[in-house]
Amino acid sequence: MTPGLGFRGEVVDFYHRYRHGYPPSVIDALVAAFTLTRADTVVDLGCGTGQLTIPIAHRVHAVVGVDPEPDMLTRARTAAAEQSVANATWVIGTDAELPALGRLFGAGSLGAVTIGQALHWMRPDELFRTLFPLVRVGGGVAVVTNGSPLWLQDTDWSRALRGWLEGWLDRDLGYACGTDTDSQLRYRAALSTAGFDVRETHLRYAAELDLEQLVGGIYSALPVDQLPPPDQRPRFAEQIRRALHPDQRFVEHVDVTLLIGIKNQPPGRRRSATSAV
Template sequence: MDLGFRGDVVDFYHRFRRGYPPEVIDSLTDAFRLTTDDIVVDLGCGTGQLTLPIAQRVRSVVAIDTEPDMLVRARLAAREQEVTNVSWMLGADTDMPTLGAVIGHRNLSAVTIGQALHWMNPEKLFRAMVPFFRSGGGVSVVTNGTPLWLQDTAWSQALRGYLERWLGSELTRTCGTDDPSQLPYRDGLTTAGYDVAATTVDYTDELSAEQIVGGVYSALPVDRLPTPEQRQHFADRLRDVLQPHRPFTEEVRVRILVGRVR
């Protein structure tokens, strides 16, 4: 599947996508009892927002993404942060059975999926991974806040209206962050035999107009990204639309859904 997250989108993604608060990494570490002996797979790793902090808690991480450009930028981020225990792999959820076989039966500690499961086949993926987890290991689905244009604030509503006019289509995709999306994820884990638990981490952030513009660019496939010639006009008009609704306060809820094997 070509998601279009390449080229210029990658730099916007790396600069403007939310990182994860330390409490999220603590929660994952506690949930799977992670130590420096453990191996973790970060599936749909993007440019390493979840990969790199987890790598500091475990022996090694295999980070997988479908987009080569994402992996190139992630490797650079790892070098910049002096993280050396990550292997970057071009692949998708459909490659997990083969990777699991390479890692070995009952040798894998966790698979983390950060705001990417909506691009995958969850039920098939959850079932396929069960044999590879050690006792107490499992899957974690982490969704890092509601998309900027779907929040219950005046500035978010103004943003949504502007984007829908620009793109010519209604924006409804929640990227797996809403209750109707979370419920089938939870049911899929339960059906596959995992013990399931959920927790949240809440925090408040205040965004600049530049962060909102960059966040929008990071979420658009490359074929819908404003061209370099259009971007100044796009950003100026968006700032005008947002200006009456300052400050741009964001209430972020990170959902952490964990499925463990016995």
Template sequence: MSNEAHFATDLYQGTAEYYDRYRLPYPASLLAHLVAGTHLSGHGRLLDLACGTGQLAFPLSPHFAEVWAVDQERDMIETVRVKAADRGVRDLRPIVAGAETLTAQPDSFELAVVGNAFHRLEREIVARRILHWLVPGGYLALCWSSAPWAGGEDWQRSLAATLARWQRELGAEHRIPEGADRAHRPDPEVLSAAGFEVCGRAEFTAEHHWSLAELSGHIRSTSFLPPAVIGDRAAAFDADLAASLSPHDDGGVFTETVSFACDLARKPG
């Protein structure tokens, strides 16, 4: 029996606009590493699971003949659909589905990617399903980025404390399930047990200068303090955020060294 934390399926409802505008893109160095390390043919199919608003699907699309962008949140997929039309990306297929319920044929994909979401999935089940869907020799990439409240700078510690206080005040602590932050079976073990050859991790950093407005928007893109939770307290929340961060304001910006990572695994064959 799995001991994974179970996340609700609608935690990001209503966040798509903020997610698309305020989530940081993956750096070109990570994308280049991913493309080079997976030996893409240029005419295969990409699967982006839990795709959000396409932070991986769109920059990787030039390397594929077709892209499946899959997310269980309907407004995320509608944003993907609009972006694809606006950008003239014709071979992108937006699909509303969970990673655990998606239907696909064996040997369908040259590469599968999951961005900042594998920990939210039923990892053992999803890993086996992805292995089944990949072509022999195909790859799975788990991509990650750090959050602005997770670092050790004074402003980041103040931000983390402010968010925790508002979660308590708004009764939102349980939107992140109990046990989600505890150590669990490492991803490489999960992938290896599913039948993957684990290739290793590559790490990257990029400096970003946040404005207060960008931080406020980014927070609204999260599952724990989305607009639906903040509700009619939005003005009070923004005022408190500004007051909490004002002692650390460096000319209107808050500088973060953002960490990014890419874990690669390969289907034998």
């Protein structure tokens, strides 16, 4: 994970307000996959403002949210306090700090490590090898993708949005942030090579967005130095409205993929399966 990604300042508020949280069914699937209990500790790597960390905290003994952006962690800490979550700890760091954290936790001490829509900033092969000895038998690693970027979806409004944004930013927006099939196959292979038994679970939900939520979602994905100045934001929103006309509300069909690597015994015996819920 690269420190200083630019997701700070105003972007943090946009991120927390407009990014989709994780449905209860996702948390249920994670708890079931790793048989998580009130005795377990979970690390949420690349935790952002705690949208996955906090709901997991309600189900385990303790959770540690790790992120390179201090502003993200400040907002996560506030969100946890607002929800009376007292068993979450927030740590500034990246995947590069996992060996040091591993020495702190100890071998076999973690119930799970979750990575929600952040693995594309990290080094998966090295990371998964580091994590394997840290998780207990039956625990493991979950790579969770919560839909593809707003401008890369199979709808007319999404295609129109991509066209307008590429003109505004003067660059291609084809990068899928790890949600594409090729990235998922690479992650799956890296988990298997590290010793995990791999399976995949899929969930789907629909989210209806108005123009404010759509624009807020765009702002949440921009580094702070690329945000339009405040006095230009009404014009920015109006230009998007015109580009997407006649749509006024936008239905986003969100595909959630849970790529789950489980540490089973004996280590050499692996299985690969796909399930849907």
